[in-house]
Amino acid sequence: MPELAEVEYVARQLRESVVGAVIDRAEIAWPGTIAGMSPAIFTTIVAGATIEGVERRGKVLLMLLDLDRVLLVHRRMTGNLTLVAPGTPDEPYLRATLWLTDGRRILYTDPRKFGRLTLAPRDHLANLLADLGPEPLAPDFTAARLAAILATKRGVIKTVLLNQSVIAGLGNIYADEALYAARIHPLRPADSLAPAEVKRLHAAIIGVLTTGIEHGGTTIGRHRDLYGDAGANLSHIRAYRRTGLPCDRCGTPIARLVIGQRSAHFCPTCQKL
DNA sequence: CTATAAACCTGCTGGC
DNA sequence: TGCCAGCAGGTTTATA
Numbered sequence: 001m002p003e004l005a006e007v008e009y010v011a012r013q014l015r016e017s018v019v020g021a022v023i024d025r026a027e028i029a030w031p032g033t034i035a036g037m038s039p040a041i042f043t044t045i046v047a048g049a050t051i052e053g054v055e056r057r058g059k060v061l062l063m064l065l066d067l068d069r070v071l072l073v074h075r076r077m078t079g080n081l082t083l084v085a086p087g088t089p090d091e092p093y094l095r096a097t098l099w100l101t102d103g104r105r106i107l108y109t110d111p112r113k114f115g116r117l118t119l120a121p122r123d124h125l126a127n128l129l130a131d132l133g134p135e136p137l138a139p140d141f142t143a144a145r146l147a148a149i150l151a152t153k154r155g156v157i158k159t160v161l162l163n164q165s166v167i168a169g170l171g172n173i174y175a176d177e178a179l180y181a182a183r184i185h186p187l188r189p190a191d192s193l194a195p196a197e198v199k200r201l202h203a204a205i206i207g208v209l210t211t212g213i214e215h216g217g218t219t220i221g222r223h224r225d226l227y228g229d230a231g232a233n234l235s236h237i238r239a240y241r242r243t244g245l246p247c248d249r250c251g252t253p254i255a256r257l258v259i260g261q262r263s264a265h266f267c268p269t270c271q272k273l
Numbered sequence: 274c275t276a277t278a279a280a281c282c283t284g285c286t287g288g289c
Numbered sequence: 290t291g292c293c294a295g296c297a298g299g300t301t302t303a304t305a
Contacts, residue, residue, distance in 0.1 A: 003299090032281090059298095059299080074300085075298090075299090076300070077300095078284090078297085111284065113282050113283075114281065115299090153274095154274070155274090162299090164300085171299070172297090172299085174298095221284090222297095241297095260276080260277080261278075262299095
């Protein structure tokens, strides 16, 4: 589930709680969680590291460690990071644990085992994230820039929005929500959008992501924040998984299509092809 | 480049 | 009530 909004919210919580903390040791409960190296190497490198900062790029959470290293976390579909006090029992589906020297633990849980943790030297970061498109909440993500990008894309807009190399961080929920807010049909060719539509889409992307972050993310299935709480953004979702429910704007039942192996939800009246 | 399908995994839901 | 097909917030890889 975790898209940009969910990752950003947890990144902010981590920044408030663990910057300055020291990782005493790591324990890997499911080896496949570690990407790019063996769990043994991972645990060796991470032991004793100080967490100097927390950042995010797209859906990737970055824990900046001392000695110019970085810990990357991608939660994919069902991964969660939670911070627990000493003595708290482990959570179900625990895949990795970072023990802090003060006794707290950062738990990585992930029922479906799709998520990954990896370590890299800081100067490899740009290379590792090289395929990601612009950050939609950065000041340089302007409507003009979005227009320039979309003008070169031949595919349908829904698929283009999900492509992380086009824009970083949008997933199925916020792509559907942005298209709904902008009143653009998900099957519209990306390069067919009129300037006014691109402008609406640009504002919609920023709007739905900002709202999502403000409410702690959207919890439909498993997303939880750093303290195990569900996000409250579901009440602000107007299209995603609302098939058959009335459109907020016109009352037409929300429809569902499969586009590029993903479900797409939209209002057939407000979002004309 | 674009599109499509399958794979990676497990759990939950809805329909019969 | 019980079982099973289908679906799930993501990404990568193979194939056409």
